[in-house]
Amino acid sequence: MLPLLTLLHATAAAFPMLGAEIPLGERTKMSWDAPPNGDDGVDHFQLFLPRRWSKDQRWPMLIFLHGAGDGVWDVMNSQSLPRLLSRDQSTAFDPRKSWEFDFDGRHYANASFADELGFVVVMPQGWDATMRPGWSRPRLERVRALATRVASAYAVDPERISLAGQSAGGVGAWRFALEYPEFLNAVVPVCGALPGGDSDRAAQRLKDLSIWVFHAADDSAMPVELGDGAVAAMNRAGRREPARYTRYRRAPPPPDPQYNDMVGHASYDLAFRDASLYAWLAAQHRRGGAG
Numbered sequence: 001m002l003p004l005l006t007l008l009h010a011t012a013a014a015f016p017m018l019g020a021e022i023p024l025g026e027r028t029k030m031s032w033d034a035p036p037n038g039d040d041g042v043d044h045f046q047l048f049l050p051r052r053w054s055k056d057q058r059w060p061m062l063i064f065l066h067g068a069g070d071g072v073w074d075v076m077n078s079q080s081l082p083r084l085l086s087r088d089q090s091t092a093f094d095p096r097k098s099w100e101f102d103f104d105g106r107h108y109a110n111a112s113f114a115d116e117l118g119f120v121v122v123m124p125q126g127w128d129a130t131m132r133p134g135w136s137r138p139r140l141e142r143v144r145a146l147a148t149r150v151a152s153a154y155a156v157d158p159e160r161i162s163l164a165g166q167s168a169g170g171v172g173a174w175r176f177a178l179e180y181p182e183f184l185n186a187v188v189p190v191c192g193a194l195p196g197g198d199s200d201r202a203a204q205r206l207k208d209l210s211i212w213v214f215h216a217a218d219d220s221a222m223p224v225e226l227g228d229g230a231v232a233a234m235n236r237a238g239r240r241e242p243a244r245y246t247r248y249r250r251a252p253p254p255p256d257p258q259y260n261d262m263v264g265h266a267s268y269d270l271a272f273r274d275a276s277l278y279a280w281l282a283a284q285h286r287r288g289g290a291g
Contacts, residue, residue: 019153025051025114027085027123032146045146048085048121049154051114058157060282061120063147065135065176067167067268069259080166080268082123084113099273103252108273117278122150126172135165135172137179144180159286162210164188166268167222171195174230177206186210186284188277190268191219191251193226194233203237210284211243214271216251218264244280246271 016022018032027048053059064081084099100109124143126135135143151158163184165173170192177187178195187209194202211234215227224247234243251267253260271277 018149022047022049024049024053027082027121032149044125046082046121046123046125047150047154048114048117048119048123050118050120052118053120053154055155057155058160059118059120059155060160060162061122061147061151061156062281063143063161063163063176064121064123065143065163065165065169065172066123066126067165067169068134069167069254069256070169080266081121081164081272084110084272085117085121086114101269103270104250108270110273110275113273118282119278120150120154120156122147126169134168135175137175140172140176140179143176144183147183160185160282160284161286162186162188162281162284164190164272165192166190166271167192167265170222174202177209178202181206181209182286184209185286186212186281188212188214188271188281189227189230190214190271191216191222191227191265193222194230199229199233200236203233203235206234207237207239210241212246212277212280213243214246214248214267216248216264216267216270218250219262219267221262221265246274 016028016030018030022028022030027046030045030047032045050059066082099111099113100107102108124146126139147161150156151161161184163173163176164187165171167190170189173187173189173192174194177184187206188211191214213227213231215222215224217224227245227247231243231245248267248270251264252269253262253264254266255269259265
């Protein structure tokens with residue numbers, strides 16, 4: 001058996017490198033030459049370029065932070081936004097098409113999602129099952145460095161960089177925004193939690209950043225009070241535009257059966273299918289956005 005380090009290098013060599021020509025309208029596994037720092041996992045990522053992408057115009061970029069159960073490739077491939085951007089919809093545990101299902105009396109279907117999305121999307125692999133400290137500061141520093149490199153390589157408009165995260169990635173989204181508010185035009189935490197501490201002080205730091213929070217009232221993994229409290233704090237900060245809040249009555253559990261006890265947690269399966277989210281993100285610009 002190959003030593004782990006040799007195997008990792010061999011796997012990385014099989015991926016396209018940052019800056020390479022990649023297929024349009026399909027997410028692609030990528031690697032970059034980030035230096036190791038002992039808190040690894042952000043040297044591999046997935047990249048999506050719009051079907052109509054051209055270097056001759058500037059594009060908005062969306063950074064996506066996965067949850068705690070999504071870090072390895074086969075699982076990350078099955079979850080919410082990354083799966084919506086894939087032509088291969090099959091998974092071992094969820095045979096449904098990710099763009100089509102019924103929930104709470106509504107039919108969700110958008111088979112042309114990947115053809116229509118007009119964002120460069122970068123999806124870092126933050127950690128796997130053996131490395132679970134979450135979206136720590138060292139990892140978020142590397143996410144920022146990665147996003148900067150992607151923006152330079154793929155004609156991204158630096159005034160229109162937004163970030164979304166789900167579950168543990170929702171916590172990471174808040175944390176990234178607090179560390180680098182000047183880097184973003186908008187942040188979208190989905191079923192996450194504002195990191196502990198002074199929420200009003202955090203809200204002051206983020207008052208010029210456009211915010212849209214999603215949560216479900218029946219979330220058994222991240223209680224909805226976490227979303228309620230974060231939005232209330234943001235809107236006490238004298239914002240030019242209030243933080244938006246979508247509070248679903250209920251949401252499905254994650255599609256992986258091992259997480260079926262997380263009733264109401266997969267509000268991300270609803271949020272990332274909401275076309276109005278992407279229209280809103282595209283309208284935001286750095287320092288307060290369009291509202």
